[in-house]
Amino acid sequence: MKYVFLGSFAVLAALSVVAGLWHPRQTDDRIELVWCTDDNPVRRGQIALFNELYPRYRLRIDPQNSGMQKVIVQSLAGVGPDLFDCYTGSQLVAYVRSGIAMDCTEALAERGIDIDAVWPCLKPLFVYEGRAYGHPDNANAYDIWYNKVLFDEAGEPYPSGDWTWDEFIEVAQRLTVRDERGRPVQFGFIGYWDYNAALAQWGADYYTPEGTRCVLDSPEAVAAIQFMQDLIYRYEVMPTPTEEMAMSSAGGWGTGVLGLFGAEKGAMALGGRWWLCLLRDEDYAHMRLGAVPLPHGPSRRQFGGGRATLVNATGQHIEGALTFMEYLHSKEWSQLVNRQADALGPVMKYHYGEYEDAFLHNPEHPEEDCNAEWRTALEDSVPLQVSSYVNGQTVERIMLVQLDLVKANLKPAAEAMRDAAEKINKAIVETLRIDPVLRDEYERAVAAGARPAWDDEEGAP
C-alpha cells in the first residue's frame, strides 16, 4: 500500500511539473493585457488589429460567460483582468459601486477622446453620473431582417419599411406555415423575445425619471407586453416557448433564433446587424437577406444598446488599458467593426460624411445593401433605463419569471407587469433599507418631488 502512495505521489509530482510548464507561454517582452470578453472569430480579428497597431502590448482575452460576479470578486481579490465588458447600464452601476470600474474621465480627455462622439444610446453603458469609466465597443439597434427567398416563394412583395404593426402581422401570417398536425414548418416572425424592444416602441418606461419607482405597470408597458403575447397566441406568427426551446439551446454565438433564421425557419426576424457575423458564413450562402426598419409602434423610440469595455481600477496595466480606449475610439476600430458587421462602430462620425461610403459599401460583401437602415435605427434609439436604487440582476430575475409566464400564456400581460412592478419596487425598498448612502440620495430625490416606490407609509423602508 505504501508503495502505491509513494508511487502516486511521484506521478502526481511529475504531472505538476507538466501542469506548470503547459502554460500559455510568454514569448517576448510585450506587456500582456487581459480583456475579459466573449470569444468568437470577430473578437480575434479585433485583437489582432490592436496587437498590430500597438506593438508594445499583447492583448489576450479571458473568455467567460458567467456574468459579472467573477469579474468583481476576482478583481477584489487582485486577480482581475485589465479590461472587462459591460452590457447594460445596471451592470455599470454595480461595477462602479463595487469600486472595480475606474473613473477615467480626465485620462480619456487627455487622450483626446470625446465621450460625446459616440452614439447617444451607448452613454449609460460607460458613463455614470457624468463620469466615464471606459469606452463603448459597438452599437446595436433592431431592424426587421427578412429572408428574400421565403418571400419570393410565397409571392409576397418585400417590405418597404414604412409600415405599421398591423400590416406587419398580415404579412407574417401569410408567411407562417404549419403541417397537418399543426406543427410549425415556418414562422412568419421570430426573434429573441426582446421585451425591451417592445417596451421602447410602446413608449413605456421602466422607472420614473429619477429611477425612484418602477412603473412597468403603466398602460404602455402592459400594451407592449400584451402585444408580444399576442404575436404568439393570437396572431400565431411567432413560436411558443416550447417551439423555441426545441430550436435553440444555451444561446450565444450561432445558436437559437439566429440559427433558426439561418435554417430558413423564419421569414422575418427581429435582430441586429451583428447577425451578419454568422449569416455571412458559407453555410448560409443560399440566403438573400434584407433589412427594414421596425414597423411604426405607438412611439418612434426604439431600444438601442451595445457593449462597452471598462477599465479595471485594480488592473495591473492601467496605461495599457487606456491605450485600448484610444483604440476603441479610433477610426480603425469603428471601421473594423463595421466591416466585420459586429453591429456598428461606436463613434458616430465614422458613419457619415467622408466615411459614409466606406460604411455603406463593403467591397467584400457587395450584396449587403441595407447598411443605411441600421444607421437610421440607431439614430432613433434610446438606451435601457437604469435605476441606481435596485440591482439590475434582481430586476432581470423578476422580469424573467414574469415574462416566462406571459410567454407561456399562463398569465395576462397586465397581471404580470403589475406583479413585476410590485416586486421591483419591493426590491428598491429593500436596497434602501440596507444602503444608507443610497437612502440619503433617494430621500433627497423624493423630497424634490420624485415618486417613491411605496404607496403608503407601511411600505416605506
Add this chain to the structure above:
Amino acid sequence: MTRQTRRTVVALCFLLPNFLGFLTFTVGPVVFSLAASFTNWNLMKTVPLRCVWFDNYVKLITEPEFWLYFINTAYLMLGMPIAIAGSLFLAVLISQRLRGMVVYRTLFYLPSFTAGVALLILWKALYNPTFGPINLLLEWVFDGVGLVQLEPPDWLASTKNVLALAVERVEIVSRQFGLGARDALIIMGIWTAIGGGNMLLYLAGISNIPRDLYEAAEIDGAGHWAKFRHVTWPQLAPTTFFIVIMSFIGGLQGGFEQARVMTQGGPAGTTTTLAYYIYTKAFEEFQIGYASSVAWILFTLIFAVTLVNWRFGSRYVSY
C-alpha cells in the same frame, strides 16, 4: 510524560492534518456563514457592513420566493420513494444468484457513476421537445396507435407538473396538470439513482441476511412475497432507514447542477431549488448576508433530519 499523554500526543499528530483542514474548510466556514447571515453584507462599497440580526431571516420567511423554491426542492424529492423502491426491487432480483449478476450490477450502476455535467447535457438533448429522441419516439408511438391529436410533453420548457401546482403561488390549478420541467428532472433522477449506491447497499444488506431465516420461512411454507415481507424487508430495515435519511439530506441540498446546466432555474423559476437560489443570491446578486441566511435555513432542515437519524438510527445503524 505518562504513556497516556504520549498516546494522546501521537493521536493528535495523526489527526492534525485532517483536523486542520477540517477546521479551516468546514467548521470555520460554518461559523462564518452563521455570522454572515446576521449581516447586510453585499459587495457594494457604499454599504457599510452592519449587523442586522434577524432581518434576513424575517425577510426570507415572509417572501413568497423562498417558499416557492422550497416547494420546488420538495417536489424534486418526490422521485425518491420510487427510486428507493426500484433499487430494492432490482437488488432483490439481482441477488438471486443469477447468472450475469455482475453484468447487471455494472450496467445499472453506470448512470450514477458517470453522473455529472456530461449526462445533464445528454438529458437536455434527450428532452428537446421537438427534436429530442424522447418526443420523436412518443410522436411515433402516438401516430402508430392513431392518437395523432396527442401532444408529447414539453419537458424542460413547461411549468406543468403532475401535482398541478401553480407557478407563483401555493395552490393547485388544473391547467397546470401535466408533465413539465420538474417531472423531467425527477425522471432523470430516478434513472440516475435507481441502480446506484442505494442498490449496492441493498445488495450488501441482502447478502448479510442469514440464509437460515429463509430456510425457516420455507419450512413454514412461505412464498416469495411472504419471504420478502417477513424476512427480507425487516432485515433490510436498517439499510432502508439509512438510505431514506441520506436521500433526504441529498434531496434538500440538490438541484443545483440541473438548474445551472439544464434550465437556468426556469421556466418561470420552477426548477430553482434552494441550493440554486443561494447561488444566484450570493454570486449573481451579491446579497451574501441574505444568501447565508437561506443556507442556514437549509442547514437547519438537514440537521433536523440528521437528528432523527441519531435519535432513531442508533437502533438500526451502528457506527
Add this chain to the structure above:
Amino acid sequence: MSAIREQGGGFGKWWFRRGRFGASHALLVCVAITTLMPFSWMVLTSFKPLNEVQRLNPLPSQWHAENYTDVLNSKDISFKRYYFNSVFVAGWVTLLVCLTSSMAGYAFARIRWPGRDHVFKLYLATMMIPGVVTMIPNYTLMVKLHLLDSYVGLIVPAAFTAFGTFLLRQFMLTIPPSLDEAALIDGASHWQVYWDVILPLARPGLIVLAIFTFMGNYSAFFWPLVLIKSEHLRTLPIGMMYFDTVYGKQTNLIMAASVMNIVPLIVLFIVMQKHLVRGIQLGAVKG
C-alpha cells in the same frame, strides 16, 4: 418449493414453467435496456453528421469518427487540457484525502485518547453540512489567500473530508487489535504500525475511498465553476458547459465530448467494481 407451487395461479405457473429465473431475467433485461438507451443514443449521435441528429433513425448513415477529432482539435475549446486538469486535480485530491483520512481514521480507531469520541461526533455532525453553507465563506477565504484561479485552490479545500475519516475509521475498527498491539509491544512506533500494518490491511477501504473521491472530483462542478477563471485551468465539467454554450447547436459534437468525458469513469468503474462492491459491503453500513 412445493408450497410455492401450490399457490401459483396463472401468472405463477407461467413464472415457474419458464424456470425460476426466466421472468426475473426478462425484467432485468428490460431495466438494463432502459438504462442503456440514453447512453447508446449519446454514442450513436456522437458518430452522426449534424443533419442526422434530429432524425429518429438510430444508426448514422455514415460513421463520422471525425466528430471526436473535431472536438479534440477545436480551436475554441482545449479539450485535452480540460481532460488533463480534471485528472490532475482529482488525482491530487484523491491522494491527499486518502492520506489525511487514513491518518485521522487511525487516530480514531486504533489509539485510545481522552475526548476521542466527542471529536468524532463533531466529525459526524459535520458530514451532513450542505456544500452551499460552506461555499460562500470558503470562496471568501480563497479570495483572501489569493488562491482564486489556481490548482491549489481547487485541490486543497477538497482534500480534507469527514466522510473519508468516517469510512476509514469503520474499516480500521474491523481489523483485529491484536495485530498492532503485538507490533507496538515489539517496539514499533505508531507511525510504523500505521504505515506497515494498518494501511495494507485497510486496503479495501482505501480503494473505495479513492474511487469515490476520484470520481467525485473528476465530475466536480460547483467549486471549479466559481473558482476558475483562466481557460487553461478549466476542468472537464466546466469545459463541457462552455462547450455546450459555444457549440449549442452541434449536438453531435457535444455528444462526442460527453462520451469522452465519461469513458474514463466507465473504465475506472469496470476495473474497480469488485473492490467497490466489496468495500461497500464491508464497511459503509453494518446491518
